[in-house]
Protein backbone atom coordinates (compact mmCIF):
# COMPACT_ATOMS: atom_id res chain seq x y z
CA UNK A 733 0.00 0.00 0.00
CA UNK A 734 1.86 3.07 -1.17
CA UNK A 735 1.83 6.47 0.39
CA UNK A 736 1.04 8.12 -2.96
CA UNK A 737 -1.98 5.87 -3.42
CA UNK A 738 -3.46 6.83 -0.06
CA UNK A 739 -2.78 10.46 -0.67
CA UNK A 740 -4.91 10.22 -3.80
CA UNK A 741 -7.73 8.56 -1.90
CA UNK A 742 -7.66 11.14 0.90
CA UNK A 743 -7.53 13.99 -1.56
CA UNK A 744 -10.57 12.72 -3.50
CA UNK A 745 -13.48 15.15 -3.48
CA UNK A 746 -16.00 12.73 -1.95
CA UNK A 747 -17.68 12.70 1.49
CA UNK A 748 -15.53 11.40 4.38
CA UNK A 749 -17.66 8.28 4.78
CA UNK A 750 -16.76 7.21 1.23
CA UNK A 751 -13.05 7.70 1.93
CA UNK A 752 -13.39 5.60 5.07
CA UNK A 753 -15.30 2.98 3.16
CA UNK A 754 -12.54 2.88 0.51
CA UNK A 755 -9.86 2.56 3.14
CA UNK A 756 -11.71 -0.31 4.79
CA UNK A 757 -12.44 -2.04 1.49
CA UNK A 758 -8.78 -1.80 0.42
CA UNK A 759 -7.58 -3.06 3.81
CA UNK A 760 -10.07 -5.91 3.64
CA UNK A 761 -11.74 -4.61 6.79
CA UNK A 762 -15.34 -4.58 5.55
CA UNK A 763 -17.61 -7.18 7.16
CA UNK A 764 -18.01 -9.43 4.10
CA UNK A 765 -19.23 -12.99 4.52
CA UNK A 766 -15.65 -14.17 4.05
CA UNK A 767 -14.33 -11.92 6.79
CA UNK A 768 -17.19 -12.84 9.11
CA UNK A 769 -16.55 -16.51 8.47
CA UNK A 770 -12.88 -16.13 9.31
CA UNK A 771 -13.94 -14.64 12.59
CA UNK A 772 -16.43 -17.51 12.94
CA UNK A 773 -19.41 -15.20 13.12
CA UNK A 774 -21.17 -17.12 10.37
CA UNK A 775 -20.60 -20.79 9.60
CA UNK A 776 -21.11 -20.90 5.85
CA UNK A 777 -20.07 -18.37 3.29
CA UNK A 778 -21.19 -17.92 -0.28
CA UNK A 779 -22.37 -14.89 -2.21
CA UNK A 780 -26.08 -14.38 -1.63
CA UNK A 781 -26.48 -12.50 -4.91
CA UNK A 782 -24.97 -15.00 -7.35
CA UNK A 783 -24.61 -18.09 -5.15
CA UNK A 784 -20.94 -18.46 -6.11
CA UNK A 785 -18.36 -19.46 -3.53
CA UNK A 786 -16.57 -16.12 -3.74
CA UNK A 787 -17.44 -13.69 -0.99
CA UNK A 788 -14.52 -11.30 -0.77
CA UNK A 789 -14.74 -7.51 -0.90
CA UNK A 790 -13.42 -7.78 -4.43
CA UNK A 791 -16.24 -10.13 -5.35
CA UNK A 792 -18.96 -8.15 -3.57
CA UNK A 793 -18.00 -4.83 -5.16
CA UNK A 794 -16.62 -5.75 -8.55
CA UNK A 795 -16.55 -9.35 -9.66
CA UNK A 796 -20.03 -10.58 -8.70
CA UNK A 797 -22.00 -11.54 -11.80
CA UNK A 798 -25.03 -9.76 -10.39
CA UNK A 799 -23.41 -6.30 -10.64
CA UNK A 800 -21.35 -6.48 -13.84
CA UNK A 801 -23.84 -4.29 -15.65
CA UNK A 802 -23.46 -1.49 -13.15
CA UNK A 803 -19.78 -1.08 -14.04
CA UNK A 804 -20.19 -1.51 -17.76
CA UNK A 805 -21.17 2.06 -18.73
CA UNK A 806 -18.38 4.01 -17.01
CA UNK A 807 -15.74 1.39 -16.23
CA UNK A 808 -16.07 -0.96 -19.18
CA UNK A 809 -12.53 0.19 -20.07
CA UNK A 810 -10.98 -1.65 -17.12
CA UNK A 811 -9.05 -4.69 -18.31
CA UNK A 812 -10.54 -7.42 -16.16
CA UNK A 813 -7.48 -9.61 -16.73
CA UNK A 814 -5.41 -7.08 -14.84
CA UNK A 815 -7.75 -7.47 -11.87
CA UNK A 816 -7.38 -11.25 -11.73
CA UNK A 817 -5.37 -10.98 -8.51
CA UNK A 818 -8.74 -10.54 -6.82
CA UNK A 819 -7.50 -7.62 -4.74
CA UNK A 820 -9.83 -4.67 -4.35
CA UNK A 821 -6.90 -2.41 -3.61
CA UNK A 822 -5.15 -3.37 -6.85
CA UNK A 823 -8.37 -2.58 -8.64
CA UNK A 824 -8.59 0.90 -7.07
CA UNK A 825 -4.93 1.49 -7.93
CA UNK A 826 -5.69 0.57 -11.52
CA UNK A 827 -8.54 3.11 -11.55
CA UNK A 828 -6.29 5.90 -10.23
CA UNK A 829 -4.03 5.47 -13.25
CA UNK A 830 -6.70 7.10 -15.38
CA UNK A 831 -7.38 10.73 -14.42
CA UNK A 832 -10.68 11.79 -12.82
CA UNK A 833 -12.07 8.29 -12.38
CA UNK A 834 -11.40 7.58 -8.72
CA UNK A 835 -14.23 9.65 -7.22
CA UNK A 836 -16.96 8.14 -9.35
CA UNK A 837 -15.54 4.66 -8.90
CA UNK A 838 -15.48 4.71 -5.11
CA UNK A 839 -18.87 6.43 -4.93
CA UNK A 840 -20.47 3.72 -7.08
CA UNK A 841 -18.69 1.09 -4.96
CA UNK A 842 -20.10 2.68 -1.81
CA UNK A 843 -23.62 2.67 -3.26
CA UNK A 844 -23.20 -0.99 -4.23
CA UNK A 845 -22.00 -1.84 -0.75
CA UNK A 846 -24.89 -0.17 1.02
CA UNK A 847 -27.32 -1.72 -1.49
CA UNK A 848 -25.86 -5.16 -0.84
CA UNK A 849 -26.28 -4.71 2.90
CA UNK A 850 -29.88 -3.66 2.48
CA UNK A 851 -30.62 -6.67 0.29
CA UNK A 852 -29.02 -8.92 2.88
CA UNK A 853 -31.24 -7.44 5.58
CA UNK A 854 -34.22 -7.70 3.22
CA UNK A 855 -34.73 -3.95 3.36
CA UNK A 856 -35.86 -1.77 0.49
CA UNK A 857 -32.80 -1.19 -1.70
CA UNK A 858 -32.06 1.04 -4.68
CA UNK A 859 -32.91 -0.74 -7.96
CA UNK A 860 -29.66 -1.80 -9.58
CA UNK A 861 -30.25 0.22 -12.73
CA UNK A 862 -30.40 3.40 -10.61
CA UNK A 863 -27.04 2.90 -8.87
CA UNK A 864 -24.84 4.76 -11.35
CA UNK A 865 -27.30 7.63 -11.70
CA UNK A 866 -27.70 8.06 -7.94
CA UNK A 867 -23.93 7.87 -7.44
CA UNK A 868 -23.37 10.58 -10.06
CA UNK A 869 -26.08 12.78 -8.62
CA UNK A 870 -24.67 12.34 -5.13
CA UNK A 871 -21.19 13.25 -6.33
CA UNK A 872 -22.34 16.32 -8.26
CA UNK A 873 -24.33 17.61 -5.30
CA UNK A 874 -21.37 16.99 -3.01
CA UNK A 875 -18.94 18.79 -5.27
CA UNK A 876 -21.16 21.83 -5.67
CA UNK A 877 -21.45 24.54 -3.01
CA UNK A 878 -24.80 23.13 -1.84
CA UNK A 879 -22.90 21.37 0.95
CA UNK A 880 -22.10 24.58 2.70
CA UNK A 881 -25.79 25.18 3.42
CA UNK A 882 -26.74 25.19 7.08
CA UNK A 883 -27.78 21.68 8.19
CA UNK A 884 -31.41 22.45 8.86
CA UNK A 885 -31.86 23.79 5.39
CA UNK A 886 -30.30 20.75 3.71
CA UNK A 887 -32.49 18.34 5.65
CA UNK A 888 -35.63 20.17 4.61
CA UNK A 889 -34.72 19.44 1.00
CA UNK A 890 -34.34 15.69 1.47
CA UNK A 891 -37.49 14.56 -0.21
CA UNK A 892 -37.49 11.54 -2.47
CA UNK A 893 -36.45 12.39 -6.01
CA UNK A 894 -38.49 11.06 -8.93
CA UNK A 895 -37.66 11.43 -12.62
CA UNK A 896 -39.96 13.74 -14.63
CA UNK A 897 -42.60 12.64 -17.15
CA UNK A 898 -41.69 11.53 -20.65
CA UNK A 899 -40.26 14.29 -22.83
CA UNK A 900 -39.93 16.75 -19.99
CA UNK A 901 -37.03 17.79 -17.78
CA UNK A 902 -36.62 18.22 -14.10
CA UNK A 903 -34.43 20.82 -12.50
CA UNK A 904 -33.16 20.57 -8.95
CA UNK A 905 -31.26 23.49 -7.58
CA UNK A 906 -29.96 24.84 -4.35
CA UNK A 907 -28.11 27.91 -3.24
CA UNK A 908 -25.45 28.19 -0.59
CA UNK A 909 -23.90 31.07 1.32
CA UNK A 910 -20.11 30.88 1.26
CA UNK A 911 -19.90 33.27 4.21
CA UNK A 912 -16.14 33.28 4.64
CA UNK A 913 -15.66 34.41 1.06
CA UNK A 914 -18.52 36.91 0.89
CA UNK A 915 -19.90 34.89 -2.00
CA UNK A 916 -22.90 32.70 -2.65
CA UNK A 917 -23.05 29.66 -4.88
CA UNK A 918 -25.74 27.99 -6.89
CA UNK A 919 -25.80 24.33 -7.93
CA UNK A 920 -28.20 22.96 -10.52
CA UNK A 921 -28.87 19.43 -11.79
CA UNK A 922 -31.13 18.98 -14.83
CA UNK A 923 -32.40 15.49 -15.63
CA UNK A 924 -34.45 13.95 -18.44
CA UNK A 925 -37.29 11.45 -17.99
CA UNK A 926 -34.85 8.54 -17.83
CA UNK A 927 -33.17 10.20 -14.90
CA UNK A 928 -30.01 10.95 -16.88
CA UNK A 929 -28.20 14.13 -15.94
CA UNK A 930 -28.14 16.36 -19.01
CA UNK A 931 -26.61 19.44 -17.40
CA UNK A 932 -25.19 20.44 -14.06
CA UNK A 933 -24.21 24.11 -14.19
CA UNK A 934 -23.01 25.96 -11.13
CA UNK A 935 -22.45 29.63 -10.53
CA UNK A 936 -21.02 32.01 -7.95
CA UNK A 937 -22.15 35.56 -7.22
CA UNK A 938 -21.76 38.17 -4.45
CA UNK A 939 -23.50 37.18 -1.24
CA UNK A 940 -27.11 38.41 -0.97
CA UNK A 941 -28.39 39.70 2.41
CA UNK A 942 -30.39 36.57 3.37
CA UNK A 943 -30.96 32.91 2.55
CA UNK A 944 -34.47 33.69 1.25
CA UNK A 945 -32.96 36.27 -1.07
CA UNK A 946 -30.45 33.69 -2.22
CA UNK A 947 -33.18 31.14 -2.98
CA UNK A 948 -35.07 33.69 -5.06
CA UNK A 949 -31.91 34.64 -6.94
CA UNK A 950 -31.19 30.96 -7.47
CA UNK A 951 -34.68 30.32 -8.88
CA UNK A 952 -34.22 33.30 -11.22
CA UNK A 953 -30.82 32.02 -12.41
CA UNK A 954 -32.29 28.59 -13.10
CA UNK A 955 -35.20 30.06 -15.07
CA UNK A 956 -32.77 32.08 -17.19
CA UNK A 957 -30.49 29.10 -17.74
CA UNK A 958 -33.35 26.77 -18.70
CA UNK A 959 -34.67 29.38 -21.13
CA UNK A 960 -31.20 29.95 -22.63
CA UNK A 961 -30.62 26.28 -23.36
CA UNK A 962 -34.13 25.96 -24.78
CA UNK A 963 -35.65 23.52 -22.27
CA UNK A 964 -39.29 23.73 -21.30
Ligand SMILES: [Zn+2]
Pocket residue numbers: 779780781782783784786791795796797798
Ligand atom coordinates in the same frame (compact mmCIF):
# COMPACT_ATOMS: atom_id res chain seq x y z
ZN1 LIG B 1 -21.75 -12.85 -6.23
